Amino acid sequence: AQKVTQAQTEISVVEKEDVTLDCVYETRDTTYYLFWYKQPPSGELVFLIRRNSFDEQNEISGRYSWNFQKSTSSFNFTITASQVVDSAVYFCALGANRDDKIIFGKGTRLHILP
Amino acid sequence: DGGITQSPKYLFRKEGQNVTLSCEQNLNHDAMYWYRQDPGQGLRLIYYSQIVNDFQKGDIAEGYSVSREKKESFPLTVTSAQKNPTAFYLCASSISSGGRNEQFFGPGTRLTVL
Numbered sequence: 001a002q003k004v005t006q007a008q009t010e011i012s013v014v015e016k017e018d019v020t021l022d023c024v025y026e027t028r029d030t031t032y033y034l035f036w037y038k039q040p041p042s043g044e045l046v047f048l049i050r051r052n053s054f055d056e057q058n059e060i061s062g063r064y065s066w067n068f069q070k071s072t073s074s075f076n077f078t079i080t081a082s083q084v085v086d087s088a089v090y091f092c093a094l095g096a097n098r099d100d101k102i103i104f105g106k107g108t109r110l111h112i113l114p
Numbered sequence: 115d116g117g118i119t120q121s122p123k124y125l126f127r128k129e130g131q132n133v134t135l136s137c138e139q140n141l142n143h144d145a146m147y148w149y150r151q152d153p154g155q156g157l158r159l160i161y162y163s164q165i166v167n168d169f170q171k172g173d174i175a176e177g178y179s180v181s182r183e184k185k186e187s188f189p190l191t192v193t194s195a196q197k198n199p200t201a202f203y204l205c206a207s208s209i210s211s212g213g214r215n216e217q218f219f220g221p222g223t224r225l226t227v228l
Contacts, residue, residue, distance in 0.1 A: 095213020106156035
């Protein structure tokens with residue numbers, strides 16, 4: 001069975017600090033896809049990134065970076081120099097070719113304190 | 115602008131009444147999804163549709179019904195059989211069904227049953 005675990009329920013950091021959100025997944029598939037979404041207070045989920053299981057290169061987009069490690073089944077998300085606007089709930093998700101849908105972790109609520 | 119619209123943003127209903135939540139997309143996506151989110155919780159899949167005139171139950175379909183008569187539209191009816199309908203409902207779409215495709219979300223409808 002596929003599973004996504006976001007062990008950090010809630011994190012608070014002071015603005016400008018770096019913060020890493022953890023995501024650990026379980027799958028028996030050799031081809032799979034990992035996603036991160038941001039849910040700001042407005043409620044709409046915003047797609048951030050998709051990675052496939054064959055591409056272990058880390059990704060950087062501005063202050064955001066993602067570290068994919070198959071050896072530890074993790075796909076962690078780091079925000080560098082955090083800002084108050086980064087306050088949101090962040091979801092990690094997992095999908096596979098043989099599935100009709102993707103499954104979501106329970107999310108990590110991130111508070112950036114001014 | 116391409117996107118997903120959900121209306122209304124807030125909805126109040128009396129207990130025992132059926133209520134229909136609207137979801138429309140102009141992204142030309144084949145697949146559409148309905149999720150329920152309770153306070154502090156992750157996303158739970160209610161129903162999804164891979165193509166027009168076809169839909170499948172998700173993890174918590176009891177008390178809900180859907181239709182997919184047009185590619186652009188995937189309305190969700192919350193029936194009186196749903197024991198605890200007060201929640202935040204999110205609609206999403208993807209280019210096709212499957213775990214490889216990112217989903218794009220609407221702004222959500224917050225349903226309160228009094």
